[in-house]
Amino acid sequence: QSALTQPPSASGSPGQSVTISCTGTSSDVGGYNYVSWYQQHPGKAPKLIIYEVSKRPSGVPDRFSGSKSGTTASLTVSGLQAEDEADYYCSSYAGSNNLIFGGGTTLTVL
Amino acid sequence: QVQLQESGPGLVKPSGTLSLTCAVSDGSISSTNWWSWVRQPPGKGLEWIGEIYHSGSTNYNPSLKSRVTISVDKSNNQFSLKLSSVTAADTAIYYCARQATGGIYSWGQGTLVTVSS
Numbered sequence: 001q002s003a004l005t006q007p008p009s010a011s012g013s014p015g016q017s018v019t020i021s022c023t024g025t026s027s028d029v030g031g032y033n034y035v036s037w038y039q040q041h042p043g044k045a046p047k048l049i050i051y052e053v054s055k056r057p058s059g060v061p062d063r064f065s066g067s068k069s070g071t072t073a074s075l076t077v078s079g080l081q082a083e084d085e086a087d088y089y090c091s092s093y094a095g096s097n098n099l100i101f102g103g104g105t106t107l108t109v110l
Numbered sequence: 111q112v113q114l115q116e117s118g119p120g121l122v123k124p125s126g127t128l129s130l131t132c133a134v135s136d137g138s139i140s141s142t143n144w145w146s147w148v149r150q151p152p153g154k155g156l157e158w159i160g161e162i163y164h165s166g167s168t169n170y171n172p173s174l175k176s177r178v179t180i181s182v183d184k185s186n187n188q189f190s191l192k193l194s195s196v197t198a199a200d201t202a203i204y205y206c207a208r209q210a211t212g213g214i215y216s217w218g219q220g221t222l223v224t225v226s227s
Contacts, residue, residue: 003155036213038156045205045220046148046156051212089156091213097169099146099158099209 004029004090004102011108012080020105022073022090028100030071034093037066037075040104041086050075077107085109112137114206114218122200122225128193132206132218139187140164146209147180147191149202150220157202161209162189196225 005023012018022029022037029035035053038046048057050066053073063078073092077084090102118130132145139145146161160170162180170178179192193200201224208216 034211034213038214045217046214047217048213048215051215055212057215091156091158093211096172097161098172099161101156101158104155 006102006105009106011110013110014080016080017078019074019076020088022102024071028092028094029073032093035073036091038089039086080109082109112208112216116206116218116221122196123227128196130191131188133188144209145189146207148205151202198225201225
């Protein structure tokens with residue numbers, strides 16, 4: 001199976017909103033509500049920020065939100081802050097007990 | 111909150127076998143979670159390797175399935191990864207993690223494994 005497609009980069013100014021897309025197929029993103037998003041700062045392990053398309057783990061600010069339409073999932077970061085500058089990865093259940101990731105998006109806060 | 115810590119050799123020779131162990135603390139490996147391995151080549155994205163349940167049931171990434179074995183040691187609250195016939199392309203940071211249906215909820219700090227002679 002192929003990796004999910006994410007834009008390599010995204011950017012926004014402090015206080016603005018930015019949306020990162022994650023495109024798959026009907027066999028993964030489009031077929032299941034098991035899309036999750038991870039934030040990774042340099043030299044650190046990834047951190048779960050969204051699971052099951054739009055749910056936030058405890059402690060994750062509500063500035064982070066997730067959605068899905070068809071075979072494309074999206075992560076929106078509202079009220080951008082300097083600390084949001086990081087790499088973001090989506091993942092999806094892909095059937096047959098398999099999990100796939102997107103290629104990652106580097107978010108720059110201008 | 112469960113804690114995970116990877117351990118194992120940081121250098122493996124080409125054609126050899128990569129072996130890593132993940133110690134689980136502040137939680138039981140026999141809980142209703144799957145325990146997984148994810149890797150990240152330097153400067154690149156994440157790749158799911160596979161997962162194991164405390165019963166021993168496993169699922170593997172189809173692209174790595176022929177070379178991967180994940181096992182569980184309930185008595186020591188840990189699980190392990192073996193990847194055979196390694197090449198330079200297997201050089202990566204290897205993370206162990208706690209996985210459930212919705213996503214990967216907890217991650218170890220990661221350990222860099224370099225494949226080189």
